Amino acid sequence: MSGFKSVDTITDDFPNDGKAANCSRLDDDKQHHSRTLLIDNYDSYSNILAHVIAECQDNSSLPLTVRNDAISVSDIRFLVKEHLIDRIVISPGPGTPSSGICDSGVVDALLNAKDELVRGVPIFGVCFGFQAIAFRYGWDVVRARHPKHGEVSEVTVKEEEDKEESRRGGLLFKGVPRVFNATRYHSLEALFPGKRKEAEKEVRGEEELVALAWADVVESEKENGGGGGGGEEGGTVMALRHKVYPQYGVQFHPESICTEPHGKTIVKNFMDIADAYWKEKRGEMEEEEEGNETTTTISEERKTVLMKLVNASRETQDKKSSNKSSNKKQKKSAYRLHAREVSLLDSPTRSEDVFRTLFSDKKNAFWLDSATADGSSGTNDSNGDNDTPRGRFSVMGCQGGPLWRRVEARMNGKLVVMNNQDEIVKSYHHGGNGSILEYMDEELKRFNVSEENFATCIVDEVNAVKDGESVKGLPEALLFACGFVGSLSYETREECDSPIFFANDSSSNSNTMVKAALYFVDQAVVVDHEKKMVYAMTLTEDGPETEDLFEALEWLATTTLDINRSLLNKVKHVADEMPKKTVVTQNCTQLAESIGFKWRDDKEEYMEKIKTSQERILDGHTYEVCLTNALTRRDVGAYKQTRHLYRELYYALRERNPAPYAAFFDFSNGAGEEKAHFSDMYVCCASPERFLRCDQNGNLEAKPIKGTIARVEPLGCAEDVKAVRDLQTSVKDNAENLMIVDLLRNDLSLACEVGTVKVPGLLKIESYRTVHQLVSTVVGTLPSTSSGENHAEGNADDDDKRISPIRAFQFAFPPGSMTGAPKYRTTQIIHELENEQPREMYSGSVGFWSCRNKAFDANVVIRSVTYKDGEMKIGAGGAITRLSDPLEEWGEVELKARRIVETVAEVERKLEREREIKDYSSYA
Numbered sequence: 026m027s028g029f030k031s032v033d034t035i036t037d038d039f040p041n042d043g044k045a046a047n048c049s050r051l052d053d054d055k056q057h058h059s060r061t062l063l064i065d066n067y068d069s070y071s072n073i074l075a076h077v078i079a080e081c082q083d084n085s086s087l088p089l090t091v092r093n094d095a096i097s098v099s100d101i102r103f104l105v106k107e108h109l110i111d112r113i114v115i116s117p118g119p120g121t122p123s124s125g126i127c128d129s130g131v132v133d134a135l136l137n138a139k140d141e142l143v144r145g146v147p148i149f150g151v152c153f154g155f156q157a158i159a160f161r162y163g164w165d166v167v168r169a170r171h172p173k174h175g176e177v178s179e180v181t182v183k184e185e186e187d188k189e190e191s192r193r194g195g196l197l198f199k200g201v202p203r204v205f206n207a208t209r210y211h212s213l214e215a216l217f218p219g220k221r222k223e224a225e226k227e228v229r230g231e232e233e234l235v236a237l238a239w240a241d242v243v244e245s246e247k248e249n250g251g252g253g254g255g256g257e258e259g260g261t262v263m264a265l266r267h268k269v270y271p272q273y274g275v276q277f278h279p280e281s282i283c284t285e286p287h288g289k290t291i292v293k294n295f296m297d298i299a300d301a302y303w304k305e306k307r308g309e310m311e312e313e314e315e316g317n318e319t320t321t322t323i324s325e326e327r328k329t330v331l332m333k334l335v336n337a338s339r340e341t342q343d344k345k346s347s348n349k350s351s352n353k354k355q356k357k358s359a360y361r362l363h364a365r366e367v368s369l370l371d372s373p374t375r376s377e378d379v380f381r382t383l384f385s386d387k388k389n390a391f392w393l394d395s396a397t398a399d400g401s402s403g404t405n406d407s408n409g410d411n412d413t414p415r416g417r418f419s420v421m422g423c424q425g426g427p428l429w430r431r432v433e434a435r436m437n438g439k440l441v442v443m444n445n446q447d448e449i450v451k452s453y454h455h456g457g458n459g460s461i462l463e464y465m466d467e468e469l470k471r472f473n474v475s476e477e478n479f480a481t482c483i484v485d486e487v488n489a490v491k492d493g494e495s496v497k498g499l500p501e502a503l504l505f506a507c508g509f510v511g512s513l514s515y516e517t518r519e520e521c522d523s524p525i526f527f528a529n530d531s532s533s534n535s536n537t538m539v540k541a542a543l544y545f546v547d548q549a550v551v552v553d554h555e556k557k558m559v560y561a562m563t564l565t566e567d568g569p570e571t572e573d574l575f576e577a578l579e580w581l582a583t584t585t586l587d588i589n590r591s592l593l594n595k596v597k598h599v600a601d602e603m604p605k606k607t608v609v610t611q612n613c614t615q616l617a618e619s620i621g622f623k624w625r626d627d628k629e630e631y632m633e634k635i636k637t638s639q640e641r642i643l644d645g646h647t648y649e650v651c652l653t654n655a656l657t658r659r660d661v662g663a664y665k666q667t668r669h670l671y672r673e674l675y676y677a678l679r680e681r682n683p684a685p686y687a688a689f690f691d692f693s694n695g696a697g698e699e700k701a702h703f704s705d706m707y708v709c710c711a712s713p714e715r716f717l718r719c720d721q722n723g724n725l726e727a728k729p730i731k732g733t734i735a736r737v738e739p740l741g742c743a744e745d746v747k748a749v750r751d752l753q754t755s756v757k758d759n760a761e762n763l764m765i766v767d768l769l770r771n772d773l774s775l776a777c778e779v780g781t782v783k784v785p786g787l788l789k790i791e792s793y794r795t796v797h798q799l800v801s802t803v804v805g806t807l808p809s810t811s812s813g814e815n816h817a818e819g820n821a822d823d824d825d826k827r828i829s830p831i832r833a834f835q836f837a838f839p840p841g842s843m844t845g846a847p848k849y850r851t852t853q854i855i856h857e858l859e860n861e862q863p864r865e866m867y868s869g870s871v872g873f874w875s876c877r878n879k880a881f882d883a884n885v886v887i888r889s890v891t892y893k894d895g896e897m898k899i900g901a902g903g904a905i906t907r908l909s910d911p912l913e914e915w916g917e918v919e920l921k922a923r924r925i926v927e928t929v930a931e932v933e934r935k936l937e938r939e940r941e942i943k944d945y946s947s948y949a
């Protein structure tokens with residue numbers, strides 16, 4: 026597998042980048058502050074494990090986390106000797122310990138270290154880590170008889186009291202019921218060598234490991250603790266310990282949401298065992314080490330690097346706690362938000378009317394559309410299981426005022442920025458590596474709208490609100506206060522922890538591909554569906570009455586007039602023109618082909634790829650693969666015609682497939698400079714899935730979807746209700762979802778404060794026009810310094826140290842529901858299976874990144890049709906697990922693409938008819 030870093034380099038992209046190194050030894054009182062080294066085997070659950078460890082450590086400090094190829098045994102020896110670490114946790118991970126360095130990096134050498142100092146360090150291995158320990162002591166690590174991914178099993182713990190273990194300060198399972206539930210993610214298992222076939226049996230020394238717990242135990246074996254050492258006729262070994270060294274391992278995942286609360290107890294028990302061990306051993310070891318100065322053989326340079334990491338992780342923690350109370354003075358923001366409001370009360374007006382009246386014929390129009398909440402079209406057809414509103418605000422606009430920008434980033438690092446006069450103001454390779462996320466972060470820092478400004482933003486009432494209170498100021502729940510809106514492609518992942526390797530790197534195709542298309546918006550219209558209000562807002566430079574300010578106020582006045590016009594001017598809706606239901610007898614593929622589309626992988630090819638994905642799963646390389654396919658069509662139409670088509674397409678799509686995170690973007694490129702520098706694109710998206718939202722206070726929320734079942738007409742009938750039940754009880758769908766929930770917990774953990782990552786909603790049903798979905802909610806909170814008042818300070822030094830909301834986005838991107846887990850390895854597998862084809866906007870994220878404290882709300886781009894430079898594209902896919910049936914998965918892909926394909930077919934038919942009538946009348 027390409028892309029793995031070498032063993033003896035510590036990566037500079039380590040998230041805890043620290044200050045200048047300080048090689049001094051720790052003060053004595055900190056010395057025995059148990060420090061854990063977490064070796065991350067490129068897993069997608071390591072960050073949650075880090076949080077669990079932090080919760081178990083005295084001062085909630087995070088472990089020192091290092092990838093398995095970024096540290097050497099000599100490094101570890103140095104850290105132990107300097108009392109900088111005194112226990113090691115080996116994370117889960119893809120692959121097998123039997124592959125040696127390839128999958129396990131330093132782990133293999135660590136477990137095989139000869140010197141007592143390193144051998145003596147207490148070690149706790151999780152899943153891959155567990156298997157690595159077993160492998161080290163001669164067990165076999167082979168394909169499991171009962172592979173499980175995201176499934177919860179009963180684990181039975183050996184009951185007898187173990188004197189040796191108690192001596193070390195307690196048992197690994199102290200306080201855990203004898204039989205408890207734990208989540209498993211493994212394809213391989215550790216088998217006791219004695220159980221191997223006679224012919225293969227090797228002569229080995231005394232057994233060094235003791236099995237402590239089992240799963241998959243048949244009833245008759247429960248009596249004797251689960252089948253001895255584990256083996257063909259026994260259960261699957263779930264926990265082990267070494268007889269002499271304080272080394273422990275568990276095959277299940279203690280950090281999974283479904284192993285709570287026992288997972289944490291087990292980790293804490295390991296910590297206690299390690300503490301007790303050191304109490305007894307430190308003195309002894311030190312004496313031995315006295316005369317043995319040769320054991321740490323790393324260079325001064327290397328020591329500096331290691332100290333930098335240690336200090337950085339310590340600092341992160343200190344910073345988190347100390348900055349909480351700091352109440353630094355706010356520097357005044359240089360930009361100001363102005364707004365006016367129009368009431369929609371007593372009016373049947375919908376956001377579609379507002380968009381059509383104000384922006385339908387405008388250049389660079391966009392619409393972040395909470396379509397499910399939009400008046401009559403928004404039949405919020407949830408079955409009541411999850412009644413929270415799925416989208417309260419819609420944001421729309423077009424080419425705006427003096428601060429407005431059009432931005433496009435390419436894969437080759439090029440960034441082009443155009444102003445509202447159609448002049449290119451910037452065209453460069455940003456920061457040397459073209460980081461669009463960095464660019465956005467910097468710009469949002471510059472344009473920050475302080476909380477004070479947001480709260481006191483004067484909102485002129487246009488229509489006095491009669492009944493009920495009149496609203497003063499913008500609603501607190503509104504995160505958007507101008508800022509970036511747009512679309513980040515799936516390939517933006519190259520700026521995240523998900524490197525891309527194109528075999529044909531030099532091909533101009535991969536280089537000039539659009540990575541991101543955005544507008545920096547300084548004028549926008551916001552519809553509040555809940556309060557039935559419309560706001561026009563604009564961002565201006567703060568200061569005395571400038572011409573810009575005058576123009577901004579004038580824009581507010583004319584825009585509110587236009588909004589009023591949309592109240593009177595009842596526009597034609599798609600709903601009025603199109604049949605609600607079409608009777609199409611062709612299947613999705615036939616229909617798509619009949620209008621000129623072609624799948625990238627036809628049914629046979631796709632099913633073959635599903636099988637390959639499953640092979641990779643069974644080999645232990647991945648637990649779940651979100652595989653996707655794409656329908657494409659070459660479509661070079663006249664500019665005007667294309668613009669018209671995509672607007673009509675979007676109106677129809679939102680009507681026929683209302684979704685809470687829907688969006689329309691006109692990224693067409695007109696003429697002149699714009700044509701010369703920008704791609705010609707449209708995004709029409711009816712996504713039901715929120716990727717990530719961050720509010721003004723740094724509270725993050727992800728709502729991953731996994732589990733899809735078709736609805737049965739008439740909606741709500743007994744069969745339709747049965748479909749909900751089937752989805753709720755499906756082992757496969759529940760497992761898929763749990764895997765992604767744990768993945769998202771992991772992805773939020775990297776940025777969030779320890780103890781804040783929670784799952785307030787697990788496996789809830791949401792129902793849409795054509796499908797029921799299983800949805801979960803994962804939340805977390807950024808350290809308080811990263812949000813709130815401090816942003817306005819503009820103090821670069823301070824700001825750089827904080828985890829900005831965009832960094833949190835970057836840590837979590839690409840959406841885990843579109844990759845599967847573990848993300849790092851799985852995205853590589855996907856890249857290979859999808860013929861190294863970029864997914865482009867599909868699978869990426871559309872949303873806003875606001876000037877209000879960098880709050881953002883971004884979806885997962887699915888159920889979409891996109892257009893770029895002459896190609897129309899509809900992506901669709903689904904999560905593949907060991908339990909997937911290839912034929913059913915193909916059906917799911919067709920199901921997801923179907924409504925989009927139907928909509929394209931219908932709209933084109935309608936436009937064709939209109940053209941014929943027009944031609945006919947002009948002829949007549």
Ligand SMILES: C=C(O[C@@H]1C=C(C(=O)O)C=C[C@H]1O)C(=O)O
Nearest residue numbers: 731732733842887901902903904
């Ligand atoms: C890949 C798609 O959807 C993703 C996969 C889902 C699933 O496997 O059930 C559900 C929602 C999305 O996260 C798609 O719609 O194209």
Ligand SMILES: NC(=O)CC[C@H](N)C(=O)O
Nearest residue numbers: 117118152153212213645
């Ligand atoms: N979660 C894990 O660590 C998995 C370990 C190993 N790759 C397996 O599949 O069994």
